[in-house]
Amino acid sequence: MRFSGTDIPGVLVVDIEAREDERGAFARLQCPDEFAAAGQPFAPAQTSLSRNPRAGTLRGMHYQPAPYAEAKLVRTVRGRMFDVVVDLRPGSPTLRKWFGIELSAQNARALFIPEGVAHGFLTLESDTDVLYQISPKFEAGHEAGVRWDDPAFAVAWPQAPALISQRDATYPDYRRSDDLGDAAGC
DSSP states (O other): OEEEEOSSTTOEEEEOOOEEETTEEEOOOOOHHHHHHTTOOOOOSEEEEEEEOSTTEEEEEEEOOTTSOOEEEEEEEESEEEEEEEEOOTTOTTTTOEEEEEEETTTOOEEEEOTTEEEEEEESSSSEEEEEEEESOOOTTOOEEOOTTOTTTOOOOSSOOSEEOHHHHTOOOOOGGGGTTGGGGO
16 A cells, blocks of 8 residues: 555555556555554554445535544545545644545545545445445444535535535534634544
């Protein structure tokens, strides 16, 4: 695996190093030792799949506040998506900054999202499947989020969503005071 930093500390683009022969290819997708060597210890406790039949589906921007904060490794295993993170960590030099990247089954890239960073994506093709590896395991009832189109973040999505859940569409506006309030627990 190759790890590339982004403008948001701790958010990493992870590229595979496939070994190819006449049979096809084989690649390591996650290894605790390699993540630790890259400065981001990560040992997933749960693996989940998000199936998205419709292009233009937006999911996000989600996070879990402490003490249930999660780190995630996200990759597209079928289709294409625009993957986005927003830094919600109080005291971070990149607080409220976003990063986006196209992940696809073809480019085989993944995005590592540390605790305290909100995550969401917009599918760019129908039938896009997204694989999540999460640590620690998801704790239902502790979900939180920020609105995908909140001007406090000004994410430049490649297109408007065609499908979004009521919950994701109606998260309240982020306020600067949130830096000391709800987001402080990220």
